[in-house]
Amino acid sequence: MSGASPDLTLAILTYDRPEGLAATLRSCLGQRNRLGLSIEIVVVDNHPSGSGRPVVEATAAGSPWPFRYVQDLTRNMATLRNRGFSEARGRWLAVIDDDETAADDWTDALVGALQATGADIAVGPRFALFEAGAPPPYDPEGRQFVRDLNLPDLAEIELTTASGRPRYGLGTGNSIFDMERCFPEGEGVTREAFGDAGGEDAELFVRLHRQGRRIVWAARAKVTETVSRNRTEIPYRLIRTRRETQHYVSIYVDGARWPRLARAELFLKGLMQAAVGGLLTLVTLEGRSDSRLRWRLLLEHGLGKLSWRRPVGYIDETPTPV
Numbered sequence: 105m106s107g108a109s110p111d112l113t114l115a116i117l118t119y120d121r122p123e124g125l126a127a128t129l130r131s132c133l134g135q136r137n138r139l140g141l142s143i144e145i146v147v148v149d150n151h152p153s154g155s156g157r158p159v160v161e162a163t164a165a166g167s168p169w170p171f172r173y174v175q176d177l178t179r180n181m182a183t184l185r186n187r188g189f190s191e192a193r194g195r196w197l198a199v200i201d202d203d204e205t206a207a208d209d210w211t212d213a214l215v216g217a218l219q220a221t222g223a224d225i226a227v228g229p230r231f232a233l234f235e236a237g238a239p240p241p242y243d244p245e246g247r248q249f250v251r252d253l254n255l256p257d258l259a260e261i262e263l264t265t266a267s268g269r270p271r272y273g274l275g276t277g278n279s280i281f282d283m284e285r286c287f288p289e290g291e292g293v294t295r296e297a298f299g300d301a302g303g304e305d306a307e308l309f310v311r312l313h314r315q316g317r318r319i320v321w322a323a324r325a326k327v328t329e330t331v332s333r334n335r336t337e338i339p340y341r342l343i344r345t346r347r348e349t350q351h352y353v354s355i356y357v358d359g360a361r362w363p364r365l366a367r368a369e370l371f372l373k374g375l376m377q378a379a380v381g382g383l384l385t386l387v388t389l390e391g392r393s394d395s396r397l398r399w400r401l402l403l404e405h406g407l408g409k410l411s412w413r414r415p416v417g418y419i420d421e422t423p424t425p426v
Contacts, residue, residue, distance in 0.1 A: 108142070109193050109194065109195070110141075110142040110143055110144045110169075110170075110193055110194045110195075111141040111142045111143065111194055111195055111196065111215075112141045112142070112143045112144075112194045112195070112196045112197075112198060112211060112215060113143075113144050113145075113146055113191075113192035113193060113194035113196070113197045113198070114132050114143060114144070114145045114146070114198050114199075114200065114211075115146050115148070115188040115189065115191070115192060115197055115198070115199050115200075116128060116129075116132075116145070116146070116147045116148070116188075116199075116200055116201070116202055117148050117150065117184055117185065117188055117201070117202065118147060118148070118149050118150065118151070118156045118202040119149075119150045119151050119202070120151040120153065120155050121155075121202045121203060122155045122156060122158070122159050124202045124203045124330060125147070125156050125159050125160075125202045126159045126162075126163065127205050127330075128200060128201070128202050128203075128204060128205055128206075129145070129147075129159065129160070129163045130163070130205075131205040131206040131207075131208075131210075132145060132200070132206060133163065133166075133167055133168075133169075134208050135206070135208060135209070135210060135211045135212070136208050136209050136212060137211060137212065138209070138212050139211075139212050139215055139216065141211060141215060142169075143169045143194075143211070144169055144170045144171075144172065144192075144193060144194060145164075145167070145169060145170070145171045145172070146171075146172045146174065146188060146191045146192060147160050147171070147172070147173050147174070148174045148175075148176055148184055148187050148188045148191070149173065149174065149175045149176070150175075150176060150177060150178070150179075150184055152177055154175055156173070156202075157173055157175070160173040161173070172191060174187065174191060180296055181294075181298075181302060181304055181305075182294040182295055182296040182297075182298055182304040183296055185276065185293060185294045185304060185305065185308075186293050186294055186296075189281075189283075189287070189293040190293075192283060194283070195282070195283060195284065196214075196215060196218065196280055196281065196282055196283065197280065197281050197283055198211065198214050198215075198279070198280040198281075199276040199277060199278070199279050199280075200277060200278060200327060201277040201329070203329055203330050203331075203332070204230065204277055204278065204327040204328065204329045204330075205327065205328050205330075206278075206326070206327045207325075207326040207327070207328075209324065209325075210228075210278075210325050210326065210327065213228065213322050213324040213325035213326075214226050214228060214279075214280040214322050214325045215280065216322075216324075217257075217258055217280075217320055217321075217322035217324075217325065218280060218282060218320075220258055221258050221260075221318070221320045222318070223260070223282075223318040223319060223320040224281070224282050224285045224286055224312070224317040224318050224319070225279065225280065225281050225282070225286065225309070225312065225317060225318070225319040225320070226279065226280050226319070226320050226321070226322040226325065227261065227274055227278065227279045227280075227309075227319060227320075227321060227322065228278045228279070228321075228322040228323070228324075228325030228326060228327065229250070229251055229252045229253075229278070229323060229325075229326055229327075230250065230251040230252075230277060230278050230327050230328070230329050231250055231252075231326065231327070231328045231329070232246050232249040232250050232328070232329055232331050233328050233329065233330050233331065234246065234249075234330075234331050234336065235330060235331060235332050235333050236333050236336065239336070240336040240337075240338075240394075241394050241395040242338070242341075242393075242394065242395050242396060242397040243397070246331075248341070249329070249331050249335075249336075251274075251275075251278075253272060253321055255321040255323070256321070256323070257321065257322070257323035257324055258320055258321065258322070258323075259320065259321045260318060260319065260320055260321075261274075261313075261319040261320060261321055263309060263310055263313040263319060264310060264313060264314065264359070267360075267361070268314075268356065268359045268360050268361060268366075269356055270306075270310050270352060270355055270356055273306045273348060273351070273352065274305070274306060274309040274319075275305045275306065276305040276308070277327070277329070278325065278327045280322075280325075285317070286312060286317055293308060294307070294308045295307060295308075298351075298354070302347055302351060302415075302416075302417070303347075303348070303350070303351030303354065303355065306351055306352075306355060307351070307354070307355050307358070310355050310359065311359075314359055338394065338397060338400075340419065341397065341401070342400055342401070342404050343404075343416060343419055344419060345401050345404040345405060345408065346404040346405075346407050346408040346411070346416055347408070347415070347416035347417075347419065348408070349404065349405050349407075349408025349409055349412070350408045350409075350411065350412040350415050350416060352408075353370050353408065353409055353412035354412055354415075356370065357370070370409045370412075371409065371410065373406075373409060374405075374406045374407070374408070374409025374410040375406065375410065376406070377402050377403070377405050377406030377409065378403055378406030378407055378410060379406070380399075380402060380406075381399045381400065381401070381402030381403030381404070381405070381406055382399075382403050382406075384399040384402075385399040385400050385403055
């Protein structure tokens with residue numbers, strides 16, 4: 105590859121998950137690569153300890169592909185995502201998170217989806233493996249932790265309705281971008297204004313879709329996320345639901361044809377959801393249950409719409425002692 109640009113860059117952001125990062129990297133190196141792609145791997149480490157460096161160095165020692173390790177301590181997810189994109193040298197850039205592992209045909213399926221459809225972006229499903237050994241009681245099938253759009257393989261994703269309302273909230277984990285088509289001027293990828301509160305990747309997808317970029321569903325490009333115990337706890341799920349709703353409102357209003365009307369509509373809907381969710385949480389005594397979450401989630405959807413100008417921001421993800 106000496107000096108030549110690779111076909112594909114694999115970008116991974118990491119934050120103090122050395123074991124997870126090692127598993128992610130092993131799955132990347134385990135790709136069948138039947139398409140014969142030249143590949144590079146870029147790891148952006150956001151933790152002050154640099155805990156990802158020894159993992160990268162140990163993995164790179166036996167790798168047929170070049171690695172690059174970058175430490176960036178900026179506490180802004182948009183800035184970090186942009187750093188990962190700016191480091192990429194490949195025609196295509198695929199993103200996988202440090203708590204995800206890829207199936208052995210993952211890169212072939214993602215690149216193949218772009219080649220087969222001529223699309224600009226492809227997104228694949230994310231399945232869940234629970235650190236606790238099973239899904240939480242309030243979601244026995246684990247559906248809240250899975251991303252599956254239930255679309256046919258290679259189907260085009262209509263990310264917004266005709267009115268501009270987002271239909272799906274997509275994240276960059278398990279996605280691939282044609283860099284030249286999506287960012288022809290080398291512009292910043294995600295908006296730093298979203299980075300303090302999150303939602304920067306969801307906003308990116310909607311913005312690119314509104315600009316006419318084609319996004320397809322790569323059903324065969326599978327990754328599995330290891331869901332930590334603390335992410336299944338009810339307080340975490342509630343505050344995360346509120347934060348994701350705030351993202352939805354910001355993205356919807358940002359691209360609405362009539363922003364004031366959109367704000368009014370969402371405010372009224374938020375009032376109704378908060379009232380109904382709060383009342384039924386009390387009436388059904390759901391607040392005392394660890395196996396029911398429906399009405400509390402509805403309440404948080406309402407509160408998110410009402411408080412979208414006061415974003416939740418980062419959520420404490422300190423692991424729960426076992």
